[in-house]
Amino acid sequence: MQAARLFFTEKLLEWNQEHNSRSMPWKGEKDPYRIWLSEIILQQTRVEQGWPYYERFISQYPTANDLAAANEEEVFRLWQGLGYYARCKNMLAAAREISQTYLGRFPDKYEQINALKGIGPYTAAAIASFAFNLPYAVLDGNVFRVLSRFFGIDTPMDTTAGKKLFADLAQELLPKDKSAIYNQSIMDFGAVVCKPQLPECDTCPLQKKCAAYHEGTVSLLPVKTKKLQIKKRYFNYIIASWKDQIYIRKRTESDIWQNLHEFILLETAAPADSTQILSGTDFQQIFGEAAYETTRISKPFKQQLTHQTIHSQFINIAIDQPLEIPGYQLIPTASLDNFAFPKTITSFLQSKTGLLL
DNA sequence: AAACCGGGGTC
DNA sequence: GACCCAGGTTT
Numbered sequence: 001m002q003a004a005r006l007f008f009t010e011k012l013l014e015w016n017q018e019h020n021s022r023s024m025p026w027k028g029e030k031d032p033y034r035i036w037l038s039e040i041i042l043q044q045t046r047v048e049q050g051w052p053y054y055e056r057f058i059s060q061y062p063t064a065n066d067l068a069a070a071n072e073e074e075v076f077r078l079w080q081g082l083g084y085y086a087r088c089k090n091m092l093a094a095a096r097e098i099s100q101t102y103l104g105r106f107p108d109k110y111e112q113i114n115a116l117k118g119i120g121p122y123t124a125a126a127i128a129s130f131a132f133n134l135p136y137a138v139l140d141g142n143v144f145r146v147l148s149r150f151f152g153i154d155t156p157m158d159t160t161a162g163k164k165l166f167a168d169l170a171q172e173l174l175p176k177d178k179s180a181i182y183n184q185s186i187m188d189f190g191a192v193v194c195k196p197q198l199p200e201c202d203t204c205p206l207q208k209k210c211a212a213y214h215e216g217t218v219s220l221l222p223v224k225t226k227k228l229q230i231k232k233r234y235f236n237y238i239i240a241s242w243k244d245q246i247y248i249r250k251r252t253e254s255d256i257w258q259n260l261h262e263f264i265l266l267e268t269a270a271p272a273d274s275t276q277i278l279s280g281t282d283f284q285q286i287f288g289e290a291a292y293e294t295t296r297i298s299k300p301f302k303q304q305l306t307h308q309t310i311h312s313q314f315i316n317i318a319i320d321q322p323l324e325i326p327g328y329q330l331i332p333t334a335s336l337d338n339f340a341f342p343k344t345i346t347s348f349l350q351s352k353t354g355l356l357l
Numbered sequence: 358a359a360a361c362c363g364g365g366g367t368c
Numbered sequence: 369g370a371c372c373c374a375g376g377t378t379t
Binding site: 044045046048049062081082083084085086087159160196198226228254255256257258302304305306307308342343 | 358359360361362363364365366367368
């Protein structure tokens, strides 16, 4: 076992020297703020998808103090389209913590880093090792996969016992004096060679001692137990306009898209056409007997989230006098760009069936 | 421990 | 359609 472990770390570092192919703007970066920002953006996000966001954030907010002082809505607009919006909110809170408690100087102790909002074990280990060369092994999707395959571990990774097992193993394997380069290597290796699908076992430098390769279980590892259920939801958006203004609100309930904005939402349990919506009790509760004119009805929009499929429809109506609608605010249509919206709404706004009344 | 949180890419 | 992505927080 010990021999396999030495073989593993040695070959991995060797592979990294020969194939340092994944270039990224934050590679070799030593500024903890920049490392932190990239790691937050890359949580559950592909490098190619997060890259442009990272560059925009760095250019807009070069330091933690800049981010701490930023206008919140502006930050959410910069994050718009990236998903998992709690990351953005937590990132702002952490930036303010760094600015106030640590006077703008990024903390350099693992426990302090781990205690920041939005930073968990993975991100703390990444910052600690990359920025401060502290001996903490990263454990992300790549590491789970590489370790489970090479060592032939079929313990489910999405359980408490599994996480501890893999975390302990990862920490034991870490060469303490090369934590930055080793952490970098194992994640690159998982992304380039030991990929989830169609891994390149034929040319893999670890093949000789890879348990899964010899047992023919590569495609079965890592093991997960939980299967997610996807529910369908039907969002009927009323875009009510009065003169050059429309009603929007910020989503604050514990639900998807927190801190993003939307139009007047009438959610139904099943698909509903515009006639049903406009004659429904939810609509009448808001608009009562107010006079309105239907100006446009959009095509159906569909968006796939991790746990939900959102079917949306947009109905434009024009009212002839302003109403007080609880929870909603009336804003100039021209100022829509100042607010962050979920993808399905920006898609609608950019489509031909948009707001042109 | 389980549920929840986006958007995009790949097969 | 299923799975995954430089995961973390809430319930």
